[in-house]
Amino acid sequence: MATKNLELSQLTGDKTYTEIIFKQVWGKVEAYQAAHPQQQIFMMAFGDTTQPLSATVVQALVHAANRLGNPQTYTGYEDITGNPALKQAICANYYRQKISVELEPEEIFISDGAQSASVNIQDLFALDNRVAVQNPAYPSFVEGTLLAGRPLLNLPCHEQNNFVPKLPEERVDLIYLCFPNNPTGAVATREQLQAFVDYARNVQAVIIFDAVYSSFIQTTNIPRSIYEIEGAKECAIEIGSFSKWANFTGLRVGWCVIPKALTIKNTVPGELNHLWRIRHAIKFWGTANVAQQGAIAALSPVGQQECQGVVNYYLQNAGLLREGLAAIGLTCFGGIDSPFIWVKAFPSLSSWQFFDQLLDSTGIVGVPGCVFGDWGEGYLRLSALGRREDIQGAVEHLGRFATRA
């Protein structure tokens, strides 16, 4: 008699991020639209991209599609760890050229985006391993941990620590760190990351470093990769993605770095890398070959230039939004090295009250901070990944909120 997965069934109802977004947030938006059919909605809730793929990427996709239609150039299964040229380009054009980090192509595993990779990576570790997660956090880290039944420890992030958590006070085995952070937009300094790496090496914990917003870093001396930190290759896995800087949200290409030097108890160098390859072969046969060709193009010199143009556009959006919010007396974090702005609710307002009032008076839709964890209570996340005209419209409408507040 088959029985259901209890961890999974406990995540239903209003307990997961997407359920809350699609039911509660969307439900409120629909009710608002029904009540105010003339009012424009400014959707700044989702971290979804809105700008087209770069011309170079489109050209590569078209070329790849045509090659698949030609008997002379057709290819079937891609290498299970990803297109070799893409792994090479990530090492050469991203890590070496942009960040001065040396990695080998065998240390790169192409994924179908950071979402899957960051959660599935837990499969490398024993089920009783304790997982530390920033709070607030990108919800999948928490939900993936609960789904696997692993013990979860929160690392509070708040204004007092500039949204960079203290080292864990209890024993932990895995530590998720995300910088630039989703949802707070915070970044961590070299010294702060060094402290985490030193800690991880000391206790043989593994850091899972989510670096998907690294291309948004404008502040000098902020590390773009955990591997800029001494000793990180021995204790850290890094998750990267083409989603936000190359507008690949729908194309699904990301990567995961498992350095050969990474070791934990009872493992030898290279072993975790090898185990991840085995896991790929059993549970994942790679992401679309056409999309991988697009990713190679995005990493070409002209591709990177085009994509950086879009990143700058999103960052300008964020700047306009920050100014608009500040002008009505709201305190904002993030939005400088990140497309996310973490807005502090007016005193005595909860996240949901702030969400309601902002929607009611301006048509702007964010995500209540409490959805990202208890420590997000009293905040709202706004995404600047929208179209410029919507950002500008939202800023104009903010005046109505000021009047009411």
Next chain:
Amino acid sequence: MATKNLELSQLTGDKTYTEIIFKQVWGKVEAYQAAHPQQQIFMMAFGDTTQPLSATVVQALVHAANRLGNPQTYTGYEDITGNPALKQAICANYYRQKISVELEPEEIFISDGAQSASVNIQDLFALDNRVAVQNPAYPSFVEGTLLAGRPLLNLPCHEQNNFVPKLPEERVDLIYLCFPNNPTGAVATREQLQAFVDYARNVQAVIIFDAVYSSFIQTTNIPRSIYEIEGAKECAIEIGSFSKWANFTGLRVGWCVIPKALTIKNTVPGELNHLWRIRHAIKFWGTANVAQQGAIAALSPVGQQECQGVVNYYLQNAGLLREGLAAIGLTCFGGIDSPFIWVKAFPSLSSWQFFDQLLDSTGIVGVPGCVFGDWGEGYLRLSALGRREDIQGAVEHLGRFATRA
């Protein structure tokens, strides 16, 4: 102190299919090539496609790529359960039109191929659920079960039962069935499948039905979907794929059907479907949007016609190969409703001995049957998904094996 996943680390060495293929099979091929540099190799080991995408599919990929490059038509994240038009097309153009089975789009979940879906689907069920797998079997069913730490029960498939197993004699919770079968090429009759469905309903087990080779069925009255069987919607999940019939191996699009009527202990209708949606949102954000547009095109009337042409080509390959093998006195199974031929080794030869002799004398490379499970010992799997000229060349070279044997 992080510790490794013991189930995963027990699957290293020569214990997984891809490791055996890439090390042992490939190692022997390389050694043979070094010793016989003039001899042509006929690679018939992998189930990889070799024919180009259909013109309609290529056109759709190009169109989709261009739309992503246009600010007016760009889209970001796809629906997490898949493009609605694709789910609709699978219901209307595949299940209703080809098989006379009625399903709702909400019962379809688009995946990145059958590989991931067929293994990950175990996440719906409790870790102590016992899993029955055909032996020989597609290796991921076994490896995915071992990786999850679930108890495994073998269902022997051999000539005496026409490679269709008997009902389990011990209590099981999940039953993998694959028809047309990989590796044996066997199909199951309506009556045989009805017995499994009745059994599953009786003991509240769930059948995971792998139907990825259904488009290869030529024999009349052989079911193409488990849902052709009465009561199957209450006890079966079906896995489909575009890989083999539309040559999508590299594009990564498949699907999984979780009928709303499917229930197990302590669940209500629709609950498992809902849980799988939750699991998608946590661990998987869908496969490439461009590839999904290609899949929609493959299901259009002209797309299906073009793709069926390629299926027929592969089936003609299989026919030629079967004839060639029979001509030298070898007994073959499969290859009629399947691109796979299951060749019986000459008496007293093991799978690996047969593999070696065939390679040595003809340059033909198969997969030793024992790699698919103990009951595959004494057989060899050959794939007819190759190019016609290679199939013809292989058939000509078979004469050399005859002489030697």
